[in-house]
Amino acid sequence: MTSIRDLLGDSLAVGERFCLTLEERDGVLVAEHPRDSSPLDIAVVEGVDHLEDRPPTEPVAVELLGRIVDGRIAGRVTSAECESESS
Numbered sequence: 001m002t003s004i005r006d007l008l009g010d011s012l013a014v015g016e017r018f019c020l021t022l023e024e025r026d027g028v029l030v031a032e033h034p035r036d037s038s039p040l041d042i043a044v045v046e047g048v049d050h051l052e053d054r055p056p057t058e059p060v061a062v063e064l065l066g067r068i069v070d071g072r073i074a075g076r077v078t079s080a081e082c083e084s085e086s087s
Contacts, residue, residue, distance in 0.1 A: 013064050017063045018064070019062075024054065048077055
């Protein structure tokens with residue numbers, strides 16, 4: 001049986017990595033969620049020490065975490081550069 005938690009996890013793409021453009025809003029690095037089905041944007045709260053600039057001028061690789069921060073899904077920078085297989 002599929003639970004609401006499973007459906008929400010799928011639409012939020014928890015555990016997946018994306019190549020995202022970040023901007024700073026109220027002191028938090030944020031990005032639009034790459035999936036149209038997601039009800040939440042992304043707050044990048046971990047791994048920001050990998051970044052030289054805040055916000056970075058180029059897209060970065062971000063992994064989505066399974067928690068909510070400031071009404072957004074939390075994310076972590078996994079690389080300051082995007083790989084070709086990132087979305």
